[in-house]
Amino acid sequence: MAMHESLLSLAEYLELSLNAGESVIMMQECNGSCAMYIGNAAKSQSSLIFQGTITALVAEEILQLTRTGRNQMEIAGQVYRFVRSVTHFEDRGAVVFAPA
Structure with a gap:
């Protein structure tokens, strides 16, 4: 079975989150794309690191x-x-992938 490119993308962000000890935050779609952040979803959006x-x-x-x-x-x-x-940040929703 061929690997989905989307899962390879997710794995790249999961690796970044594991290295940082934080979560992956995928923001709600805007203009055909989703911003990806690493950080603590319980904190403000300004504390997240854009990836x-x-x-x-x-x-x-x-x-x-x-x-x-x-x-x-x-x-x-x-x-x-x-x-x-x-979760929700200011004016948009987001999906959080937290290491377990």
């Missing part, structure tokens, strides 16, 4: 391939465990 963007299509596929709550999946030979939840 780049992914297309809305990639974001949608990530949401389809993961579920709310606990997840465990192997991506490119590495097992990732995380909890997917939702």
